[in-house]
Amino acid sequence: MKLKTQLFTAVIATMLSTSALAHPKLTSSIPADGTTVASPKNIEIHFSEDLLAKFSGAKLTMTEMPGMAMQMNMAVKVSPGSDEKTMLLTPTTPLSAGKYRVDWRAVSSDTHPMTGHFMFEVK
Ligand SMILES: [Cu+2]
Numbered sequence: 001m002k003l004k005t006q007l008f009t010a011v012i013a014t015m016l017s018t019s020a021l022a023h024p025k026l027t028s029s030i031p032a033d034g035t036t037v038a039s040p041k042n043i044e045i046h047f048s049e050d051l052l053a054k055f056s057g058a059k060l061t062m063t064e065m066p067g068m069a070m071q072m073n074m075a076v077k078v079s080p081g082s083d084e085k086t087m088l089l090t091p092t093t094p095l096s097a098g099k100y101r102v103d104w105r106a107v108s109s110d111t112h113p114m115t116g117h118f119m120f121e122v123k
Pocket residue numbers: 019022023110111112
């Protein structure tokens with residue numbers, strides 16, 4: 001009985017550590033979270049795992065223009081970046097001054113979607 005319990009615990013621990021390793025986490029972005037930047041041509045999001053591009057993506061929302069709160073979806077092209085851990089967002093029109101939120105969804109080989117968001121400001 002005791003051996004069975006230990007074995008079971010070991011199996012669970014292995015499963016947990018395997019899935020934790022496989023889950024893509026945001027490691028950095030350009031612009032970085034909370035920063036103020038000149039209007040960026042691209043938004044680069046770096047993850048800890050290779051992404052399945054087909055199931056991964058992001059949307060860009062303008063949340064404030066100077067003096068006015070808003071929720072405006074911005075058209076972006078999402079493409080793989082320089083490597084499979086990177087997602088590239090290219091706004092179809094230049095981003096004007098204001099605050100923006102990026103909501104990302106990242107899926108890697110274990111197919112569990114991870115989501116998150118970060119914000120930046122364009123001066
Ligand atoms: Cu998973």
